[in-house]
Amino acid sequence: MRRVCRIEERVVETPSTVTLRFDDPTVARPGQFVMIWVPGDDELPMSLSYTGPRKGVTVKRMGDTSGHLLGIAPGTPVGIRGPYGGAFDLSPRRVLVVGGGSGTAVLAPAAEAAHAGGSEVSFALGATTAPEILFSDRLRPLAKELRVSTDDGSRGHHGFVTEVASELLASDRFDAVWTCGPEVMMRKVAEAARPSGTPVFCSVERHMKCALGMCDACALGPYHVCTDGPVFRSEELLALPEFGRWHRDASGSRVGPGA
Amino acid sequence: MRRVCRIEERVVETPSTVTLRFDDPTVARPGQFVMIWVPGDDELPMSLSYTGPRKGVTVKRMGDTSGHLLGIAPGTPVGIRGPYGGAFDLSPRRVLVVGGGSGTAVLAPAAEAAHAGGSEVSFALGATTAPEILFSDRLRPLAKELRVSTDDGSRGHHGFVTEVASELLASDRFDAVWTCGPEVMMRKVAEAARPSGTPVFCSVERHMKCALGMCDACALGPYHVCTDGPVFRSEELLALPEFGRWHRDASGSRVGPGA
């Protein structure tokens, strides 16, 4: 059911991302997303970066609506539907979290919940450049290990986060890998985990409209991301020719290099 | 919610009344009524003469539909809505039940329930003629006292049941009187009980359509019989100029001697 919540806090996380917090008693689990409506503008899917009663979404500037959302002042009302979709399984005792850019948003509450439940959590967080690393201060206190990479080498490993992830996977043992970021990145993470047989869980994005598993906008192979996802096992995704290659736009047309 | 029940048993009670039994697990209390739909014909209000899981209505032939209902064979499906309306308060310890003709139908399950709860129940049952006395065999086993009257003197007191009720009210003490029958009869019962101050509860009939307190068909002064009744305290009724004098027909027009 849709409801209206006022933005209570606005936190600039990185030059391109802002967290918006709002009070909403609905029970949510890490991994789930909401549809957030900026009145007078579009309604967008956003993963919850905080899942408690004071919820949060961490928004990256993409186009107009995310730009508008990102700029809204505390006190502004927004429409909320959800939470929708499935959550991360929090039972693994040793988890590797691999976040690419704003993808870390959805991983943070999962990591916190796993840590609170007694699991060991290690992190590989990547971004284009140092100030874009998301949530490293939030996550460091609970990290068994936290490594960072930047494309420009301004902080941590100079290169891709997948390289850091591969190293960690080689040097340590994990019961699960959780990842969110560009699909090519998640594909590489899945490949890096294959030798050890560690299961990889990916949070995936597709164009969304209904979020009810009905309109087919978010169709991904035989799945619907809004109801079957957004968290999938990497084997499910790697079996799909489209994963990392193409997706559907608002019209349902296939777009992307492999379309 | 409406449901379809098959008539399981058909019992001829008197020359003009038949009891139809059907299985319906809905919880009902003595005094309540159902709307019973004879498919292809009208839907009528009928008090429950049996309120357990195997429910019953005891139908008197009035016009076409009651005649049709009365004649239907076991196995025939009927539509049931309800139960609707309020019930008799079963807490009084000494109850006098005054039934006129088929009016005894609604009083019988109330008397049984009160008796089962440890109350003493006395009966004054009237009818035009001996074979029309309803439920005397059913009620005798639980009666502290059971007196009968007939208009033609063919059984019991020769005269009105109100006369028998007056005698009982004078000779015995009661915590409540329950009555159902013609309104002039119920008015007389109420008057007979006035000296002793015994509260009188009357089950009243009015034309019914929705049974939901909406359509106003059953308007009775400021009340709606379907939701505020059908059981009323006699003072509520005696305060109404229309009680025993006029009622509304299907069009809402006032009909009757005092209209």
Place this chain on the structure above:
Amino acid sequence: MAVLTSRVGTLSFRNPFLLASGVWGESGESLLGAWRAGAGGAVTKSIGAEPRPGYPNPTIEEYGRWGLLNAMGLPNPGIRQYPREIAIAREAGVPLLGSIFGQDAREFSELAVAMARTGVLGLELNLSCPHAEGLGSEIGQDPALVGEITHAVKQAVKLPVWVKITPNTADPAEIALAAEAAGADAITAINTVRGLAIDPELGRPVLAHGTGGLSGPAIKPVGLACVWKIAEKVRIPIVGVGGIVSARDALEYLLAGASAVQIGTAVAFEGIGLFGRLPGELGLLLDRLGYPSVSDTVGRAHRPTVPAPPSPGRPNH
């Protein structure tokens, strides 16, 4: 607290919650009961020239708490008997609208004259009666006929005339425009939505009449769409009806363009006590949202406070 007074043209009500026609409106004491419970006013049952028993039972099918299908068939005691019922409510000061229905303009205007004599504050024309020329269509589906009847009634009486619109038409705003052009003082929208119930066990329609009219929460979106579209076209006030059970629902109608609302089916679901709760609930809601009065809400959703930002990036317009 926010001012709850509701104005519909020259008429004014202590709150915007009026009893809808056909519910609790057959007896004078019921009209009075709705007022005592807290209603801002009441519309009578639709009254015709002669007493009408209506259709046989079953006349009602219930759907959970979200819908109700009825085919009462316009039962009413007729215009000769009905004034005594009105008198009971009017003497107690109930602001009443007299609802009438007829076969043609002549019958409507005769009824209007008779109804006006009873002392009602205004008239409501129920145009959902079957079209005289048969085919089962409703008078209210034909804009020309609606104009003709409205005009005739306005010629015959001085009272404000509300014209009640059916949703069972391609373009309710067209009907409303016809009524406005013919002199209507307000539009009441909507009457029930055409529907049918089948009992699968019995293999037949449930209602004796076959088709009926759907009411209750299920039709709130339909009523809101009609009020919205009518408000875009007409200048006379609109009275919103259809599926209102809460102060929130009522506010939605006000924001869509209604100046007052009517409540029917919710009386079955919630009891008449609803009229006692709604004004206070609406007052609190208006206070919280910063509306000083009911009048300030009317039609506001057509010009929202937060303007839409420029958004060239939207996928489609």
Place this chain on the structure above:
Amino acid sequence: MAVLTSRVGTLSFRNPFLLASGVWGESGESLLGAWRAGAGGAVTKSIGAEPRPGYPNPTIEEYGRWGLLNAMGLPNPGIRQYPREIAIAREAGVPLLGSIFGQDAREFSELAVAMARTGVLGLELNLSCPHAEGLGSEIGQDPALVGEITHAVKQAVKLPVWVKITPNTADPAEIALAAEAAGADAITAINTVRGLAIDPELGRPVLAHGTGGLSGPAIKPVGLACVWKIAEKVRIPIVGVGGIVSARDALEYLLAGASAVQIGTAVAFEGIGLFGRLPGELGLLLDRLGYPSVSDTVGRAHRPTVPAPPSPGRPNH
């Protein structure tokens, strides 16, 4: 168990439960998914000449489990891209109807020809697109236009053509008659019911497009009334759609005159697994009620088994 095969003219389905247009019909794998789940067949998303992103979000408003308002705005990848989606489902043997929408008879017939080439078993014409001449009305509200489009399509292709009817009109049977006269092979009834949602807190319509279409249980009575009235007038088969969530609901449509049914919104409320449960549930229901097959139920409520007894005493006829 009762025979569940459902026949609509020359087409035959393993059971009467078809996926309605616009739900799970954008991607070939989703069409296939509905079939694998157990559907008797599927109607594609309505496809137009060009890719269309549809309206911006919000495109959906939910009401409990009884209703849903949508204004998707006919998003679709366009007739050039769409055949690859159809191919995925068709190669797996899914009985498909291709839904198309256009601005006029010419566009409809061009789309029909292109859609026919994909190997669908038949076409469904979605006439709920806005009328080219503006005013926001739907093509399907104008019987002449419906006739013209149907005729043009029938001239252009050999496949069976189903014409999908809007409930937002005074007389849906009139539209159905126009389609039948123009050669339609079946009538699909109904599309969504015009509605609007207002958010009282935000003081504006919820859907980006403003008005939308109501679907789900709330419109079952509306759909049944349309099917009933159409069945009284036309001889071609009817496919019932609107608010079906259970085998009982489906049987109501069959009894009212439908030869098969379609399911849309229930997929959101119950999941696609619904298609796996419904055929068995319908089979049990038919067995219990003594119907040997789906065909034996079609239109049966128009001639009930237990005839009405003579009843001169009824208050009104």
